[in-house]
Amino acid sequence: MPRPVEVVPNGDTFTVAPGVEIHAHGEAMEVARYLAGVLRSVTGLEMPVRAPGGESAGGNAPAGLIRLVAGTADARLGLEGYALSATESDLTISALAPAGLVRGVQTLRQLLTPGPTGWTVPGGHIRDYPRFPYRGLMLDVARHFFPVPAVRRVIDLAALYKINHLHLHLTDDQGWRIAIDKWPRLASYGGATEVGCGPGGFYTKAEYREIVEYAARHFITVVPEVDIPGHTNAALASYPELTCDGVAPPRYTGVEVGFSSLCVGKEITYRFLDDVFGELAELTPGPYLHIGGDEAKTLSSDEYAVIVERAQEIVAAHGKAPIGWHEIAAAKLLPASLVQYWGVEHVAEQVAAASASGNPVIMSPANRTYLDMKYDEASPLGLSWAGHIDVRTAYEWDPLAFLSGVDPGSVAGVEAPLWTETVSEIAEVEYLAFPRLAAIAEVAWSPAAVQDWTDFAGRLAGQARLWRALGIRFFPAPEIRWPA
Numbered sequence: 001m002p003r004p005v006e007v008v009p010n011g012d013t014f015t016v017a018p019g020v021e022i023h024a025h026g027e028a029m030e031v032a033r034y035l036a037g038v039l040r041s042v043t044g045l046e047m048p049v050r051a052p053g054g055e056s057a058g059g060n061a062p063a064g065l066i067r068l069v070a071g072t073a074d075a076r077l078g079l080e081g082y083a084l085s086a087t088e089s090d091l092t093i094s095a096l097a098p099a100g101l102v103r104g105v106q107t108l109r110q111l112l113t114p115g116p117t118g119w120t121v122p123g124g125h126i127r128d129y130p131r132f133p134y135r136g137l138m139l140d141v142a143r144h145f146f147p148v149p150a151v152r153r154v155i156d157l158a159a160l161y162k163i164n165h166l167h168l169h170l171t172d173d174q175g176w177r178i179a180i181d182k183w184p185r186l187a188s189y190g191g192a193t194e195v196g197c198g199p200g201g202f203y204t205k206a207e208y209r210e211i212v213e214y215a216a217r218h219f220i221t222v223v224p225e226v227d228i229p230g231h232t233n234a235a236l237a238s239y240p241e242l243t244c245d246g247v248a249p250p251r252y253t254g255v256e257v258g259f260s261s262l263c264v265g266k267e268i269t270y271r272f273l274d275d276v277f278g279e280l281a282e283l284t285p286g287p288y289l290h291i292g293g294d295e296a297k298t299l300s301s302d303e304y305a306v307i308v309e310r311a312q313e314i315v316a317a318h319g320k321a322p323i324g325w326h327e328i329a330a331a332k333l334l335p336a337s338l339v340q341y342w343g344v345e346h347v348a349e350q351v352a353a354a355s356a357s358g359n360p361v362i363m364s365p366a367n368r369t370y371l372d373m374k375y376d377e378a379s380p381l382g383l384s385w386a387g388h389i390d391v392r393t394a395y396e397w398d399p400l401a402f403l404s405g406v407d408p409g410s411v412a413g414v415e416a417p418l419w420t421e422t423v424s425e426i427a428e429v430e431y432l433a434f435p436r437l438a439a440i441a442e443v444a445w446s447p448a449a450v451q452d453w454t455d456f457a458g459r460l461a462g463q464a465r466l467w468r469a470l471g472i473r474f475f476p477a478p479e480i481r482w483p484a
């Protein structure tokens, strides 16, 4: 899960038991240590990691070999693809690059089955690579703040399903979550609230770097979002000079949207944007900065276009490609800007026009991918403005066909946003994300030709063992026959 491109069983069984060694060299060495950690957590076994040709334990031949090979795979696998082959005595994952090996390790982890003599892996050959280069999960840390350990947990769980982007919605009306040196009150004052009466919080730069590094170890790129020009009440409350009338509004802990905006006509607004996106760019090894752009309901369309165009230029001047929610397609786009579609309609003319001019599109249709929508009437958490999303609804759609008039070649991929108006605990995040994140991950990774609801539902049920072992508090969706 997600279903691989090609699977050919050979009837053998590889056994992970004491005496098995992991062999790797060069670039694959770090992934080998990552694999050893995964195997330790699943099986409790401590597997030695060695370079090939090195001395084995006690001079004996190992009981079995797990080999990780970087750089020799077939070029068609691309940077994230991998091949996995398993016989009685040898299990090899090969890939062009370490990112592909890490994706292959996730497959191996899912194949491990406990047995009487150890953990077994069915023999055979897998060739696998992603359908889309962009496969994202978004966490809203603004409506409720999630500290670093919670974000690390989210990264662990996203990596299981080969997600490769973590979009952090860092700012909104209810809170500003990232320290900005030149504007310290954003975090210290604007970060001290959240929806309801919780304490809020923010990431120091050191903490934020820790998140970025942890994600990078899983070959996940962090995409930071500072949502402008709307959704900015926390910033306006912190700095009255950012408002048009110079009066700071009170901080806000409700869940309404669309009432706040930066002041388009004041030059200080653009100094602010340059400082904020500049410091964010410094914290960001990845190629993207997300500028938000959604629901700026208090601005005229001219005002909106002015600030969105300048924000894109500021981001580009700091060496990054802007991403914006699809409303930004109403403004002039830079060639490098990406448009993230979050509507529920199958027609969006400005998005189609952006795609026709070559701007990449990320698909997050709210009635398919929004993990914060309720599963059904009885869901204790979540919203329902885009409808209820059961697992099948999250699974059965085609990112290339959802929006009419969008050039399939411009679809960079899929992202599942998880907004947190109704969610304040990591257990609640898990409940909304599982099992639907697995559905979205398969939509984004697997070839359309191998996607099939009945087959998926059976494999999904098979994930429950892993989820229980990892303590994931998933929603036992009634349409799936979960094992007892």
Ligand code: NGO
Binding pocket: 257, 294, 295, 325, 342, 370, 372, 383, 419, 420, 421
């Ligand atoms: C909308 C809105 C967010 C809400 C979310 C709730 C976008 C892009 N803007 O999505 O502010 O939190 O719905 O589902």
